[in-house]
Amino acid sequence: MNFTNGKELLDLCNKHNKRIYEVMLAKEVELSGLSEEEIRGKMRESLEIMKSAVxxxxxxxxxxxxxxxxxxxxxxxxxxxxxxxxxxxxxSKAISSAMAVLEVNAAMGRIVAAPTAGSCGIIPGTLITMQEEFGLEDEDIINALITASAIGMIITKNATVAGAEGGCQAETGSAAGMAAGAVVELMGGTPEASLSAASMCIKNILGLVCDPIAGLVEVPCQTRNAMGAANALICAEIALSGVSSIIPFDEVVDTMYKVGRSIPFELRETALGGLADTPTGRKIQKQVLGE
Known part of the structure; x- marks a missing residue:
């Protein structure tokens, strides 16, 4: 069950008539040597941390x-x-939950970096809201988290999820894509629809810079987590309606990486540009850091 990109993942899903989470779970069993239940147990622990943070x-x-x-x-x-x-x-529930998790992170609380600390609110904000609103079981959300991990793994392998390397598009864009793909599968969508949703999420914020005020993962990160949760739900709904991404997932991921590498270093988590370099941003940096 080895795959390194979206096309290979879809080929495996279609060949074995499996959903994304099933293929990813089989891959993780092969890689880790753990049983399916042990892997699900670890994901269950992550889900509990997410719920606690919300x-x-x-x-x-x-x-x-x-x-x-x-x-x-x-x-x-x-x-x-x-x-x-x-x-x-x-x-409303998704964006408030996403923002709440980012607050817990900024207060040095316990969160799951999914895939990063700077984007930690998007997946829990989205999936826990889905669970509450649609009466889903924990096992359903664990499946969704495994689906999200498959999408995140592909992005990490072929591009980046780090703001310092690819801008905020790489952090909140990747997290939103992971969440959107997971929501589509939760709602019975096809693997193709899941990757279409992920593609659209990333396309929506191509070029978004990473410009944290005072270098802290707080502002504008918090509201960008809210935007990421909204982006995930929007793109999931579009994909579930039968609308496909014109640009394939793998090409979108490649593009995100190229765009990220083209973003000036001042706008890649250095706090040297963007909102961090406004008069107010510099004033806050001096107040907080004394410099």
């Missing part, structure tokens, strides 16, 4: 060490409890 961020007093963020996820949840969300209930 819960902490939405229901406890969480503040980042710098003081820049903390409580934003709760504010969205509070508004949802008293007003009809402008973006709909599912979207």
């Amino acid at each position: 819960n902490s961020g939405l229901n406890e007093e969480v503040k980042s060490l710098s003081g820049l963020i903390g409580g934003e996820g709760k504010k969205i949840k509070k508004r949802r409890d008293t007003h009809k969300p402008v973006c709909g209930l599912v979207m």
